[in-house]
Amino acid sequence: MTPDPAQSLADAVRGATAVLAAAGVPSPKVDAELLAGHLLGVGPGRLRALLLGDTPAPEGYADLVAERARRIPLQHITGVAHFRYLELAVGPGVFIPRPETESVVQLVIDWLAAPGRPARPKVVDLGTGSGAIAGSIAHEVPGAEVHAVEFSEFAHAWAAKNLLPLGVRLVRGDLRDALPEHDGTFDVVVSNPPYIPAEAVPNEPEVALHDPPEALYGGGADGMELPTAAAATAARLLGPGGYFVMEHAEVQAAWIARMMETTGHWTGITTHQDLNGRERATSARRLASPTGGADREAQPGMKG
Template sequence: MTSDAALSLADTVREATAVLAAAGVPSPKVDAELLAGHLLGVGPGRLRAMVLGDTPAPAGYAELVAERAQRIPLQHITGVAHFRYLELAVGPGVFIPRPETESVVQLVIDWLAARSEDTERLHGRPKVVDLGTGSGAIAGSIAHEVPDAEVHAVEFSEFAHAWAAKNLLPLGVHLVRGDLRDALPEHNGSFDVVVSNPPYIPAEAVPNEPEVALHDPPEALYGGGADGMELPTAAAASAARLLVPGGYFVMEHAEVQAGWIAAMLERSGHWSGVTTHLDLNGRERATSAVRKPEAVSDERIGQ
């Protein structure tokens, strides 16, 4: 790529787009613009206005484009991931939040809004926990958009927990380092909502995208077992333990896993209203259910 000083911003962005396209980057023009905007400290709208003038290319732009051409995630280069209304700090060691997960957050917000009067009447502030929070995208968005909620988040990875702390502590989220399989026993039966985007990729299913395969941490991708379903199953079991009767559970998963997860929830006997939800691309992205009250045993009935 030509040196930054030799070209205008417009020419440099055009050349960068060609370089990224040749490297197989899925959105070369957008990424070229975002890298330039990152260095110039401007948003996409302002950048496009600058491209129309005679603005010089920013120093260091060629180096960042070369990194992106090596399929290093854009968010690792800029240090930022945009998710709903948040700007999250991200980098090596944490899963980069995906746009499709935004629809999972919306399911939680819609459920809380529909039941706000009942929740407030019964026990005040709604109480929500995100199991396996990663960067904190889900928990942080709920805390930001439902400011009266008491939001908790659990993360096992030391590196991801450090990124989550940067993002969540300013939002008032109660973040703990722990395993989603046995976390927060002191809160059993007290949450109105449990939400989770657990690792769910099968052991032998290596992602196609280099950004994912080489840079997302394996512990955030692979769900355990040949089918990847160990951690999603554990998340559902923890949700049943943590929720109040009538509480809401929603979990993200791969499109091909929707039927399996719905059947697993039905078999457990803990859930009613098991429902699969589509993301904005029309894919079966998440499954929700409502916690049943515990059945009263025959022995207790006879007492």
């Protein structure tokens, strides 16, 4: 069945929900409402009020529902991804930010808020994609000097739309050798690098068919080449006592902790759970020397 545009909004949303559920969309009712709200230009609260009346379905609603039923990502249809306090411009060629990454941003913000941290911290996001992490830190940490690195030409273009208005210093480059002129000067390095193993094709069509492969696969059979490189770059860019946070797959947590321990660059290696209780991030502080010399906390204004 296809929603009839001559229907009332309420009937059209009910029909759209059934269409999306039959297509296997994970959250059919939410997506049906979000598509309607997108066309009407209203938020969830106003939409619920309109659903109680005799408001007609907006023109073009059936077409958008049909696109979503083909498992085109909702964010590609609306052109917007909501992440913490930001509305990010997204579309083909850029990884759609996930809600679990919001907790990675929170780890950075909590660390910077602790006593004795730099008053004007210098932060870099390696592999920024749409700019979700870097943009959120720039938005929520007044005075922070935020940098972002992205290799993909398409993702870099989306990141520029999102980050330049926030004052983030965006560069196009490879996280493996990024920003050598800034070695030892950052207070925080954060990264959500590609980490999916080569043979692990995602189950969701939205991911497998629409997220760019270079944002998914981490290199090597185990997917750990880019996460390992991100940790090495973080060790190079951070000053002593600086903080590193990296997102990863739940099953990779123990491996990443061991990898970081063996380098001798880190202390306080900690695995963090996301809101669903899954081990999805690892943090650590940079030692004063790669051989395990005395560590010290970053002091206000410290840049290496």
